[in-house]
Amino acid sequence: MKMNWQWEVFLQDPGGQYPTYLQWLMSAWGWTISVSVLSLVVALSIGSLVGIARTLPENPWLARLANAWVELFRNIPLLVQIFVWYHVVPALIPPMKGVPGFVLVIFALGFFTSARIAEQVRAGIQSLPRGQRYAGMAMGFTTVQYYRYVILPMAYRIIIPPLTSEAMNIFKNSSVAFAVSISELTMFALQAQEETSRGIEIYLAVTGLYVVSAFAINRIMAFIEKRTRVPGFIVSADAGAVAGH
Amino acid sequence: MNIDLSFYNWEIVRTFLLKGLYFSVMLTIVATLGGVILGTLLALMRLSGRKFLVAPATVYVNGMRSIPLVMVILWFYLLVPASFYALFPYRIGQNYRSEISAVLTFVAFEAAYFSEIMRAGIQSIPRGQVNAGEAMGMTYGQNMKLIILPQAFRNMLPVLLTQTIILFQDTSLVYAIGAYDLLKGFDAAGKNYGRPIESYLLAAVVYFIICFSLSWFVKRLHKRIAIIR
Numbered sequence: 001m002k003m004n005w006q007w008e009v010f011l012q013d014p015g016g017q018y019p020t021y022l023q024w025l026m027s028a029w030g031w032t033i034s035v036s037v038l039s040l041v042v043a044l045s046i047g048s049l050v051g052i053a054r055t056l057p058e059n060p061w062l063a064r065l066a067n068a069w070v071e072l073f074r075n076i077p078l079l080v081q082i083f084v085w086y087h088v089v090p091a092l093i094p095p096m097k098g099v100p101g102f103v104l105v106i107f108a109l110g111f112f113t114s115a116r117i118a119e120q121v122r123a124g125i126q127s128l129p130r131g132q133r134y135a136g137m138a139m140g141f142t143t144v145q146y147y148r149y150v151i152l153p154m155a156y157r158i159i160i161p162p163l164t165s166e167a168m169n170i171f172k173n174s175s176v177a178f179a180v181s182i183s184e185l186t187m188f189a190l191q192a193q194e195e196t197s198r199g200i201e202i203y204l205a206v207t208g209l210y211v212v213s214a215f216a217i218n219r220i221m222a223f224i225e226k227r228t229r230v231p232g233f234i235v236s237a238d239a240g241a242v243a244g245h
Numbered sequence: 246m247n248i249d250l251s252f253y254n255w256e257i258v259r260t261f262l263l264k265g266l267y268f269s270v271m272l273t274i275v276a277t278l279g280g281v282i283l284g285t286l287l288a289l290m291r292l293s294g295r296k297f298l299v300a301p302a303t304v305y306v307n308g309m310r311s312i313p314l315v316m317v318i319l320w321f322y323l324l325v326p327a328s329f330y331a332l333f334p335y336r337i338g339q340n341y342r343s344e345i346s347a348v349l350t351f352v353a354f355e356a357a358y359f360s361e362i363m364r365a366g367i368q369s370i371p372r373g374q375v376n377a378g379e380a381m382g383m384t385y386g387q388n389m390k391l392i393i394l395p396q397a398f399r400n401m402l403p404v405l406l407t408q409t410i411i412l413f414q415d416t417s418l419v420y421a422i423g424a425y426d427l428l429k430g431f432d433a434a435g436k437n438y439g440r441p442i443e444s445y446l447l448a449a450v451v452y453f454i455i456c457f458s459l460s461w462f463v464k465r466l467h468k469r470i471a472i473i474r
Contacts, residue, residue, distance in 0.1 A: 075456035076449050077414035080428060083445045091442045168311075175313035179420060186315050190421075199323045203316065211311050 009198040010205070021192055021202075028188035029209050035105060035184060036174045036213070040167055042110025043117050050114060051121025052147065066118065073115035078176050082108040086180040105177045113170055120162045124155035157228055164221035168214040175210070185209060257434050265430025268344060272426065273413045276351035277359075280412075281405065283352065284359030289389070291364060302360070309357035315421050321350040322422045343424035347416075355412055362404050366397035403467040410459050414452070427451070 010022040018024040053059075053066035073081070085108040090096045096104075128151060136146025178186040189206040193199040290302035309317065325346055330338030338345065370393050378388035398405075417428040428448055435444025 071457060071460075072453070075414075075453045075460065077417040077428070077452055079417045079420060080445070080449050080452055083428075084449050087445050088442050172311075172313040175315040176418065178315065186313070186319075186421075189316070189319060193319075193323070203320055203323060207312055207316055207320075210313055210316065214311055 003200075005201065006198055007201055009196050009201055012196065014192070014195060021196070024192070025185075025188055025205060025209075028183055028185045028206075029213075031102075031182060031184040032171070032174050032209075033213065035102070035109065035177055035182065036171045038106045039109035039113060039174065040170050042106060043113035043166075043170065046111065046114035047117025048121055050118035052125070052152075054118065054122045055125045056143070058143070070115045070118050073111050074119075078109070078112050078173055079179055081112055082176055082180055084108075101180055102182060105180060105182055109170065109173060109177070113166060113173070116166055116169075117163065120159045120166065121155065123162075124159035125151055127158055128154055157225075157230065160221060160225045160228075164218060164225075167217045167221060171210065171213045171217060257438070261430040261434040261437075262427065263430075265425055265427040268425055269413065269416045269427040272344075272348060272351055272416045272419070273409065275348055276355050276412055276416075277405075277409045279352035280355030280359045281363070283356035284361075285363045285394070287356060287360035288363040288367060291360070292367060306357045306360050309354055310361075314354060314415055315418055317354050318347065318350050318418060318421050321353070322346045325349060343419065343422045346422060347419040347424045347426075351412070351416070355408075358408055359405070362401050362408060363397060365404075366401035367393060369400050370396050399470070402470065403463055406463045406466070407460070410456055410463070413459070414456060417452075 010025065011020050013019060014021055014024055016024075018027060050066045050069050053062045054070075056062060076084075082105060085104045086101060089104065090099065132150055132154065133146065136150040139146075141149065174184060175186040177184050178190060181187065185206045189202055192202045196202065287302045287306055290298040291306070293299060322343070330342055330345060332338065333341075333345070374392055374396070375388065378392045383391070416426050419426050420428060420432075423429070431444045431448035431451075432441075435441035438444075
């Protein structure tokens with residue numbers, strides 16, 4: 001089979017905001033990266049709080065609330081959550097009306113991922129021997145102190161591998177933002193494919209950029225893992241499940 | 246603004262939602278069965294130790310797992326040729342192009358994820374079981390079919406089912422090519438009756454109820470299996 005490549009398509013003028021499709025592609029990549037990185041920040045912050053809340057021994061109601069959070073955001077498809085944030089939330093909560101769609105998508109993706117990160121944080125904390133907690137208590141630490149100085153530093157090191165795949169997932173999941181017209185890579189793929197009819201070249205470029213992004217985040221996490229490694233402490237706990245996307 | 250769900254009646258449920266639910270469930274079942282079969286084959290290839298089998302299976306699985314599902318859906322929609330759809334009788338191929346393309350995509354895509362689960366399942370079987378089978382004079386095929394795979398399936402059943410729930414949630418992404426699934430049903434009902442807000446909210450509730458009950462069921466199953474073993 002002879003393929004008739006036409007990579008020049010990227011130098012054509014889409015007749016809009018950008019002089020060439022290549023520049024549009026780069027801008028779309030920028031949107032994908034911004035949405036993913038900001039969602040990751042939201043997901044890590046909320047996921048950590050919710051995950052920690054699920055392991056607090058003296059506060060069962062907080063743990064129940066945190067469990068409910070995880071169940072809620074885990075059992076609704078991401079696309080449905082994005083629609084709810086984009087169409088329902090601004091209509092029901094008047095102050096949210098002026099919030100741009102970009103921010104709403106970050107909330108959607110961030111909250112969705114926070115449930116999964118909370119699960120990993122909880123697993124990481126619970127994989128530590130109970131003696132660590134008691135040792136902290138015996139030292140006279142308050143709950144905040146023994147979490148801060150004893151449990152969390154170890155727990156986060158343990159869950160770096162599953163966090164890595166979650167960070168890569170967030171880049172992949174950001175593609176769902178096309179459904180509410182965020183001009184990220186998938187949106188670009190759909191529109192440019194329709195305008196130029198050179199679907200294969202366009203899709204190859206977009207797919208390549210997704211793979212590059214996921215690989216980059218993978219290397220960054222590997223670097224963090226290496227830099228934070230504690231000599232003599234072997235990270236063995238496989239806190240993440242095999243299933244997932 | 247007020248939420249008004251009164252416009253939902255049996256007529257709407259029947260014309261919009263059931264049709265979508267039927268396709269979502271059908272897609273989930275076909276993709277699970279096809280994905281597990283294809284995934285098991287991929288796992289066996291990767292564990293075979295023969296380079297000409299290991300390499301293509303590894304490339305396939307890792308490739309699929311590093312691309313967003315939406316892009317895979319778009320790729321299949323773009324690449325499957327019209328001549329394939331022409332194979333279906335009574336213009337089914339033309340009328341249900343998105344749906345057929347979605348089924349192909351999900352089987353191919355989920356196979357990569359199921360293969361990782363099956364690989365873990367096969368590797369969880371103690372080495373002694375393999376040796377025992379071989380000592381009984383069983384061939385590789387007999388050993389796999391009678392000793393290893395049944396145990397691997399059983400060990401991995403909760404994970405396989407969890408993956409199926411994720412798969413059911415992911416079927417909503419066929420929105421990208423306009424296939425008529427459950428979410429599309431809610432979408433269409435909301436747009437037709439000028440009530441998109443209620444419709445999306447109800448979609449979230451329905452998906453939550455389905456997925457939450459399924460996860461609860463899987464959790465119970467997990468406990469039961471754990472006790473028996």
